[in-house]
Amino acid sequence: MIVHIVMFKFKEENRDSNIEEVVKRLNSLVELIPTLKSMEVGVDFSRTERAFDMSLYSTFDTKEDLQAYAVHPEHLKVVELIKSVTLESKVVDYVL
Numbered sequence: 001m002i003v004h005i006v007m008f009k010f011k012e013e014n015r016d017s018n019i020e021e022v023v024k025r026l027n028s029l030v031e032l033i034p035t036l037k038s039m040e041v042g043v044d045f046s047r048t049e050r051a052f053d054m055s056l057y058s059t060f061d062t063k064e065d066l067q068a069y070a071v072h073p074e075h076l077k078v079v080e081l082i083k084s085v086t087l088e089s090k091v092v093d094y095v096l
Contacts, residue, residue, distance in 0.1 A: 001037075001096045002060040004069075007052035009088040018085040019043055019054055025078045026056060032074040035065035052090070059096075066093065 010018055026041050039058040044051045060066040069075055082089070 002063055002066050002093065003096050004056075004058045004060065004066055004091070004093050006056045006089055006091045008054045008056075008082065008086045010053045010086050014085070015053070022054065022078070022082055022085065025081060029069075029074060029078065033069055033072050035060055035068045035072075037061060037065075052088075 008022075023041050023043065026039065030036055030039050037059045039056065042055050042057075044053050044055075058069075060069065
């Protein structure tokens, strides 16, 4: 199994509403992209200096499935939104 984790730091402007919209859009991808096996989206409550605002944990059967997700048109729409409302993101992909 392949695990894909991304953490996001959001811009302060409209932060809460942007997080809400991104969470909604990300969660909708499970129904739209067949290679995406599972997704968990979490919003940070600690708001500490070291914390990112949101994280995404998703799973795929193969590396090729992750690649298919990465270029899927529905995923790319969400990526476009995320890029417009975030300051920074970090990613890690690994085999479980």
